[in-house]
Amino acid sequence: METVLEVRGARHDYGATRALDGVDLDVGAGECVALLGPNGAGKTTLVNLVVGLLPAKEGRIRVCGGDPRVAATRRRLGVVQQSLGFPTTLKVGELVTGAAVRAGVPRSAAGPVLAELDLTDLAGRRAVKLSGGQRQRLQLAMALVADPRLLVLDEPTAGLDLTARRRFWQLLAQRRERGTGVLLTTHLVEESSAVADRVVVLGRGRVLASGTPDELVARLPDRTVIARTALGRTRLEALPGVVSVRADGEHVHLGTRAPEALLRVLLAEDPGLADLRVESAGLAEAVAGLVERGAA
Amino acid sequence: MNAKVFGVELADELRGIVREPAALFFSIVMPVAFFALFVSLFGKLGSGGLSAGTTMLTTFGAFGVISVVLMNPGIGVAADRERGWLRAKQVSAVPIGVTLSAKVVASLPYAAGVLVAMTATAAITGALDAPVPALLRILGVLLLGALPFALLSLAIGFQVGTGAAAAVLNAVLIPSAVLSGLWMPLEIMPAFFADVARFLPTYHLARLALAQLTGAPALAHALVLLGTTIVAAALAAVSYRHARS
Numbered sequence: 001m002e003t004v005l006e007v008r009g010a011r012h013d014y015g016a017t018r019a020l021d022g023v024d025l026d027v028g029a030g031e032c033v034a035l036l037g038p039n040g041a042g043k044t045t046l047v048n049l050v051v052g053l054l055p056a057k058e059g060r061i062r063v064c065g066g067d068p069r070v071a072a073t074r075r076r077l078g079v080v081q082q083s084l085g086f087p088t089t090l091k092v093g094e095l096v097t098g099a100a101v102r103a104g105v106p107r108s109a110a111g112p113v114l115a116e117l118d119l120t121d122l123a124g125r126r127a128v129k130l131s132g133g134q135r136q137r138l139q140l141a142m143a144l145v146a147d148p149r150l151l152v153l154d155e156p157t158a159g160l161d162l163t164a165r166r167r168f169w170q171l172l173a174q175r176r177e178r179g180t181g182v183l184l185t186t187h188l189v190e191e192s193s194a195v196a197d198r199v200v201v202l203g204r205g206r207v208l209a210s211g212t213p214d215e216l217v218a219r220l221p222d223r224t225v226i227a228r229t230a231l232g233r234t235r236l237e238a239l240p241g242v243v244s245v246r247a248d249g250e251h252v253h254l255g256t257r258a259p260e261a262l263l264r265v266l267l268a269e270d271p272g273l274a275d276l277r278v279e280s281a282g283l284a285e286a287v288a289g290l291v292e293r294g295a296a
Numbered sequence: 297m298n299a300k301v302f303g304v305e306l307a308d309e310l311r312g313i314v315r316e317p318a319a320l321f322f323s324i325v326m327p328v329a330f331f332a333l334f335v336s337l338f339g340k341l342g343s344g345g346l347s348a349g350t351t352m353l354t355t356f357g358a359f360g361v362i363s364v365v366l367m368n369p370g371i372g373v374a375a376d377r378e379r380g381w382l383r384a385k386q387v388s389a390v391p392i393g394v395t396l397s398a399k400v401v402a403s404l405p406y407a408a409g410v411l412v413a414m415t416a417t418a419a420i421t422g423a424l425d426a427p428v429p430a431l432l433r434i435l436g437v438l439l440l441g442a443l444p445f446a447l448l449s450l451a452i453g454f455q456v457g458t459g460a461a462a463a464v465l466n467a468v469l470i471p472s473a474v475l476s477g478l479w480m481p482l483e484i485m486p487a488f489f490a491d492v493a494r495f496l497p498t499y500h501l502a503r504l505a506l507a508q509l510t511g512a513p514a515l516a517h518a519l520v521l522l523g524t525t526i527v528a529a530a531l532a533a534v535s536y537r538h539a540r541s
């Protein structure tokens with residue numbers, strides 16, 4: 001598979017803050033990679049390196065073999081930014097046409113993309129007069145008009161309703177069939193497990209884990225034992241079969257692959273155990289467990 | 297490819313100015329109204345073989361052009377930066393220089409408009425006595441000489457927000473205009489003004505324009521403006537880096 005994004009040993013500091021600490025990441029043609037991680041993990045920093053907004057202090061970033069800091073490389077790149085404000089004076093159609101010309105494709109490319117994103121009727125409207133979801137579609141139209149090899153999306157479905165969200169993933173799937181690679185950041189863990197081929201979990205500027213959503217779940221606890229307990233964190237971590245420990249108010253969440261064995265010991269050790277629940281752990285729990293361990 | 301892209305960037309900028317003309321209205325109307333007032337009062341007085349109205353075309357003309365190119369690109373870039381639109385340009389395949397040049401070039405038609413309106417005003421009031429080639433040279437000199445001010449405008453636009461940019465740019469513009477004799481001739485001002493004026497690029501731009509009428513030596517003025525352009529370009533570049541990181 002052709003590689004459309006290659007990140008090797010990427011490091012970035014903001015003054016004394018190390019935001020990225022040796023990150024490796026690949027996105028192949030047609031592949032969708034989701035970047036997960038808690039606030040401050042370094043997701044936006046990595047995205048900014050990939051789209052050429054920031055220089056890598058160390059390491060190598062290649063988009064279709066080229067340096068994204070070089071303008072010509074970015075012709076292969078479509079970007080949807082998290083909070084983009086449009087100029088107050090420009091209309092939808094003009095913005096998409098402009099994006100086409102800027103990326104070196106004919107103006108006529110704008111028509112089909114406007115239609116694809118249901119924006120044809122809005123072409124004459126000023127972008128600032130669009131609803132949040134319509135603006136998101138406009139950004140996507142601008143990103144797609146030149147048929148990029150790599151799409152970089154920073155929380156692209158934030159603010160979209162369910163229908164718009166489905167439509168969005170459908171569109172993306174069509175593009176992926178034509179070979180466009182996708183790198184997206186999201187906080188919607190379950191959504192990413194549904195649409196991404198691979199999930200990369202960042203924490204404190206490092207890759208904590210990466211693999212298919214299924215692989216991640218398999219490597220991680222598949223049950224969560226939730227309870228109120230008097231036992232301290234160190235003791236809990238030492239219990240048999242405990243993979244992760246997460247405090248949540250008065251409760252602790254214990255990730256495990258052997259809930260029965262764990263429960264026997266837990267009940268024996270803490271007679272005051274209360275509010276006991278066992279749930280199946282989804283990817284969200286898996287990621288939370290990973291991040292907790294990464295931070296420890 | 298770059299000519300097409302420049303065309304699109306320029307069209308976007310011009311649309312911006314045409315569709316939201318309020319800001320520009322003031323930067324055009326204010327200097328022209330000022331000029332009309334002064335020229336109707338003093339335009340027919342003579343000084344050194346030239347009517348005051350004709351001389352004023354160089355000083356008020358310099359002021360008008362500078363106020364257009366100083367306000368527009370800077371406030372535009374500050375607004376783009378605030379709303380995140382500048383980042384959209386930065387991740388596009390367009391080199392940032394093309395975008396910024398379009399911003400500067402887009403303000404030139406309006407600067408030219410100011411000069412044409414002033415020339416018409418002088419002619420209508422009967423205060424204009426200069427041959428057309430000299431008038432065209434003044435137009436050319438003022439528009440070319442506007443470059444350092446446009447770059448300075450960008451430098452400030454990269455540093456501060458929209459509201460502050462307007463205030464800072466006005467704080468640069470108005471005192472330099474007064475001190476350089478762009479409103480009241482230096483000849484009737486205290487000597488101190490002329491001493492300070494020699495250090496201001498605004499003064500040298502007006503003198504360069506005046507030299508097109510009088511035939512006075514112009515090289516020194518041109519060199520000062522060239523130097524200012526280099527300094528302003530460096531400032532704009534440093535300022536852009538600062539905004540980017």
Ligand SMILES: Nc1ncnc2c1ncn2[C@@H]1O[C@H](COP(=O)(O)OP(=O)(O)OP(=O)(O)O)[C@@H](O)[C@H]1O
Nearest residue numbers: 014017018019037038039040041042043044045046
């Ligand atoms: N411009 C900046 N100057 C200084 N520090 C910064 C800057 N931007 C980010 N940081 C720091 O770098 C680290 C990574 O931030 P980043 O924005 O990449 O995280 P993120 O994963 O995108 O978080 P979120 O989910 O909240 O968007 C954080 O510690 C953050 O405080």
Ligand SMILES: [Mg+2]
Nearest residue numbers: 040043044045
């Ligand atoms: Mg972020």
